[in-house]
Amino acid sequence: MTGKPLQDPADIFVFADDRPVTPQDLTPPSKPWRVLVVDDDPDVHISTAFALDLTWTLERPIELLRAESAAQARQILAENADIAVVLLDVVMETADAGLLLVDYIRRELGLSATRIVLRTGQPGYAPEHETLARYDINDYRSKSELTQHKLVSTLMAAVRAYEQVRTIEASRRGLQQIVLSSAELMQLSGLQRFADGVLTQVAALLGVSPHGLVCAQGPAPGGPYTVLAAAGPFVALINQPLDALNGHPALAHLRRALKNQCSQWGATETVLYVGSERGLDMAIYLPTPLPHDEITRQLLDVLCVNLSACLRNLDLVQRLQLVAYQDPLLGIANRASLIERIERTEHGSHALHRLILADIDDFNGINELMGHPFGDRVLQAVAQRLLDCLPAAVTVARVSGNAFGLFGANEALQADRVQRALEAPLSVAGQPFKVRLSMGCCEEADLSPSGADALKNASIALKHAKLQHRGALVCFDADMAQRSRHHAELLERLTAAFNDKQLFLVYQPQIDLESGAVIGLEALLRWRREDGQMVPPDRFIPVAEQSGLIDSLGLWVFKTACHDMQRLIAAGLAPKLMAVNVSVAQFKNPAFVGQIEQALLDSGLAANRVELEITESVAALGHGVVEPLLQRLRRLGFSVAIDDFGTGYSSLAYLERLPLDRIKIDREFVSQLQQGQEARIAALIAQLGAKLGLRVLAEGIEDAAVWRKLQAIGCHEGQGFHIAKPMPFDDLPAWLREWNTRAHG
Structure with missing residues (x-):
C-alpha cells in the first residue's frame, strides 16, 4: 500500500476557506515534508490531519501518509525513503508492534535520518528510557497531552532535526563522493x-x-x-x-x-x-x-x-x-622519448625499421668560433630540415648535444634522403650556413627490444663514422660491437691501471748530431700490466684520447716530467729541455693552459726548460683556435715542436703561420736511409726547417750510418736506439754521466 495524502471519506465536516492569502500562495509549490502517521485508531488519523491542516514547517508544507497497522507502515516505508517523521502508536496489533517497526526502520531499512515520535493512549505501555535509547526513538508523547499546539511544536522540532541529520548525511556523502572523484580524476x-x-x-x-x-x-x-x-x-x-x-x-x-x-x-x-x-x-x-x-x-x-x-x-x-620526453630547445622528442618509441614498436619481418644517429661534424668548433647562441640556431635549423624532409611517421629526436636520433620504417627513413636534405645550406640568423652530418645506422636485425641497447649499437656505428668516415654513413655490424667491447674493456683496465699507479714514464735522450751533447729528453708514457706484460702506447693512447681520460693522464705525465727534470737539475745532470707530448684532445680542454701553468708553479721548473710536442692533427682544430693557443704558450716560455712531421696535415702555409721552434722528422722517413734509399723527403724537411728558421730533429736513428747521412742532409739533432733506448728515471743519471764522459772525452 503506497502512502497518499490523508482523505477520510467518512469526514462530514466542510471548512470554509477564510484564511488570508499568504506569501506561500504566490510562490511555486515547495516539496512537502512527508509525515507518516501509524495508528490503528481512525480517529487519531482524523484528529491529526485536522491539527496539522495548513501547517508549514521550515517554509515547506506537511504531507500526511497514513497506515493503520505495522504491516501497512512497513510497505509504505519500503516504498518511500524520504519520510521525515513517523508518528507511531506504541501498541497496535501486538504490544510490541511499534517497537518492532522502529527496529525495522533503523536496522533493515537503514533510515537513520527519519525522526520517530512514539504516541500512546495507554501510559502503562510506555517504553523505558533504555528502550528509547536502544531503538533510537527521538521522542515519546502521550496522546492525551498532544494538543494541537504541542503536536505542531513536536512535529516542527522533529522536522528540524530530520533536516539537520539529512544535511549532515548529505554533506558526508557529498564530501566522500568528492574525495573519491578527486582520487579517480588524479589517476x-x-x-x-x-x-x-x-x-x-x-x-x-x-x-x-x-x-x-x-x-x-x-x-x-x-x-x-x-x-x-x-x-x-x-x-x-x-x-x-x-x-x-x-x-x-x-x-x-x-x-x-x-x-x-x-x-x-x-x-x-x-x-x-x-x-x-x-x-x-x-x-x-x-x-x-x-x-x-x-x-x-x-x-x-x-x-x-x-x-x-x-x-x-x-x-x-x-x-x-x-x-x-621533449627537448626544451628544439621542441622535438628527446632521448627518453626515442627509447620509448623504439620499445613500443613491434619489430618483425612484416615491419622493418631502422635507427639512424646523425651527428653534426665539428659542432664544438661552431660553438667556439660563433658562440653558443649561434650553435643553438644551427641545431634548430638542422632539426627543422630533418622534420621537413622526413615523413611524419619518422620520429626525430635530439639524443645528445649535437646528435639527432631518427627512427621509423625503412621505406620512410632513408639515409640518402637525409644526406641530400643537408646538401643545401641552412638558413641561420638570416645567413646561409653549411653543415655536414656523420651518421651511424642500426638496421632491423640489430635493433634490440631495449631502446637503450638499440641506441648503443647505433652509437657504436656513429663513433666509427666520426673516426674513420666523417660525413658518411656507417652501418652497425657484430664485429663492430666486438671491437667496441674490447675498446671498453681496455679503457676500464687503463683507468684501473692509472689509479693503481701501473703507468710510468721512460725518457729517451735527444742529442746534437755534431757535438754529441745531450740537448733534451723526451718523456714517454708506458703501461706494464700486473702480469708484467707491456701494453703498446699505440693501443692505449687512442683509447685515452677518445674517452677523455687523456686529460688526466696528460696532466700527470706533465707533472711527473717536470718533477723529474727538477731532480736532474739538482743533480747537475739536466739537459736544456724536457719534451712532453700533448694530445690534440688536451688542446680542446679549455683548462689545459691553466693546468700546466699551475703544474710548473708547483714544481718550480721554468717554462723555458719544457718543450711541448704536438702533432700535425692540431690543424683540425682550425687556425683560429691553434695559433692563439700556441702563441699564449710561447709567451709563457714554452718551446713548441711538431712531432711526426710529414705524416699528417702537412700544409706548408699552415706550418709557416704556426709559432714553432722545432720540426721532428718521423721515423718512417728516417728508416728509408737505413734501407739504403734516397733521403729525399727527409732532406726536404731538413731544408724546409732551415728556411723557416726551425731546428730539425730526426727520430728512429738505429745505426751510425743513418747518423752520418742525417748530418749530410742538414739535420743536426736526433734520437733513437743507436743513441739510447727509452729508460726509466732511475737509470737516467748513470747513463747521462757515462754519455757526457764519452762525449767530452
Whole structure:
C-alpha cells in the first residue's frame, strides 16, 4: 500500500476557506515534508490531519501518509525513503508492534535520518528510557497531552532535526563522493580524459545524467577554448572550438563564467568555473537548474576547489612529461622519448625499421668560433630540415648535444634522403650556413627490444663514422660491437691501471748530431700490466684520447716530467729541455693552459726548460683556435715542436703561420736511409726547417750510418736506439754521466 495524502471519506465536516492569502500562495509549490502517521485508531488519523491542516514547517508544507497497522507502515516505508517523521502508536496489533517497526526502520531499512515520535493512549505501555535509547526513538508523547499546539511544536522540532541529520548525511556523502572523484580524476592522464571524468563526476553529484560539456584552454594560457568532453546533444562538439556553439544559449553562459572567473547559475542551466594558477581554466556546462538545497551548492563549491587542485596537478604532470620526453630547445622528442618509441614498436619481418644517429661534424668548433647562441640556431635549423624532409611517421629526436636520433620504417627513413636534405645550406640568423652530418645506422636485425641497447649499437656505428668516415654513413655490424667491447674493456683496465699507479714514464735522450751533447729528453708514457706484460702506447693512447681520460693522464705525465727534470737539475745532470707530448684532445680542454701553468708553479721548473710536442692533427682544430693557443704558450716560455712531421696535415702555409721552434722528422722517413734509399723527403724537411728558421730533429736513428747521412742532409739533432733506448728515471743519471764522459772525452 503506497502512502497518499490523508482523505477520510467518512469526514462530514466542510471548512470554509477564510484564511488570508499568504506569501506561500504566490510562490511555486515547495516539496512537502512527508509525515507518516501509524495508528490503528481512525480517529487519531482524523484528529491529526485536522491539527496539522495548513501547517508549514521550515517554509515547506506537511504531507500526511497514513497506515493503520505495522504491516501497512512497513510497505509504505519500503516504498518511500524520504519520510521525515513517523508518528507511531506504541501498541497496535501486538504490544510490541511499534517497537518492532522502529527496529525495522533503523536496522533493515537503514533510515537513520527519519525522526520517530512514539504516541500512546495507554501510559502503562510506555517504553523505558533504555528502550528509547536502544531503538533510537527521538521522542515519546502521550496522546492525551498532544494538543494541537504541542503536536505542531513536536512535529516542527522533529522536522528540524530530520533536516539537520539529512544535511549532515548529505554533506558526508557529498564530501566522500568528492574525495573519491578527486582520487579517480588524479589517476587520469591527459586533459581530455580528465575533462570527461569531470563531466561524469559533476553530473553524479547533482544526481542528473551527464548531458553537457566541458571546455578548457590549451595547451598554453591565453589560448583558445576547446570542447574537450561532451555528452547528450553536445557530443558532436568534442575537439571543436567553443565558438562552434554559436547560436546556443550555452555559449553566452560559458563565456560569462570564463570572463568573470566564477560559476553561473540560471533557471535552466548550471555553469561551474574551475581555475588554476597558471591561467589554464575550465568551465562545465549542464542544462540543469540551480539546486534548491544549500548543501548541494556548497558541495559544488567544494568540488570546484578540488577540481582546481586536480587541474593544477594535471598541468604539472603534463609539464613534467614535456620535460621528461621533449627537448626544451628544439621542441622535438628527446632521448627518453626515442627509447620509448623504439620499445613500443613491434619489430618483425612484416615491419622493418631502422635507427639512424646523425651527428653534426665539428659542432664544438661552431660553438667556439660563433658562440653558443649561434650553435643553438644551427641545431634548430638542422632539426627543422630533418622534420621537413622526413615523413611524419619518422620520429626525430635530439639524443645528445649535437646528435639527432631518427627512427621509423625503412621505406620512410632513408639515409640518402637525409644526406641530400643537408646538401643545401641552412638558413641561420638570416645567413646561409653549411653543415655536414656523420651518421651511424642500426638496421632491423640489430635493433634490440631495449631502446637503450638499440641506441648503443647505433652509437657504436656513429663513433666509427666520426673516426674513420666523417660525413658518411656507417652501418652497425657484430664485429663492430666486438671491437667496441674490447675498446671498453681496455679503457676500464687503463683507468684501473692509472689509479693503481701501473703507468710510468721512460725518457729517451735527444742529442746534437755534431757535438754529441745531450740537448733534451723526451718523456714517454708506458703501461706494464700486473702480469708484467707491456701494453703498446699505440693501443692505449687512442683509447685515452677518445674517452677523455687523456686529460688526466696528460696532466700527470706533465707533472711527473717536470718533477723529474727538477731532480736532474739538482743533480747537475739536466739537459736544456724536457719534451712532453700533448694530445690534440688536451688542446680542446679549455683548462689545459691553466693546468700546466699551475703544474710548473708547483714544481718550480721554468717554462723555458719544457718543450711541448704536438702533432700535425692540431690543424683540425682550425687556425683560429691553434695559433692563439700556441702563441699564449710561447709567451709563457714554452718551446713548441711538431712531432711526426710529414705524416699528417702537412700544409706548408699552415706550418709557416704556426709559432714553432722545432720540426721532428718521423721515423718512417728516417728508416728509408737505413734501407739504403734516397733521403729525399727527409732532406726536404731538413731544408724546409732551415728556411723557416726551425731546428730539425730526426727520430728512429738505429745505426751510425743513418747518423752520418742525417748530418749530410742538414739535420743536426736526433734520437733513437743507436743513441739510447727509452729508460726509466732511475737509470737516467748513470747513463747521462757515462754519455757526457764519452762525449767530452
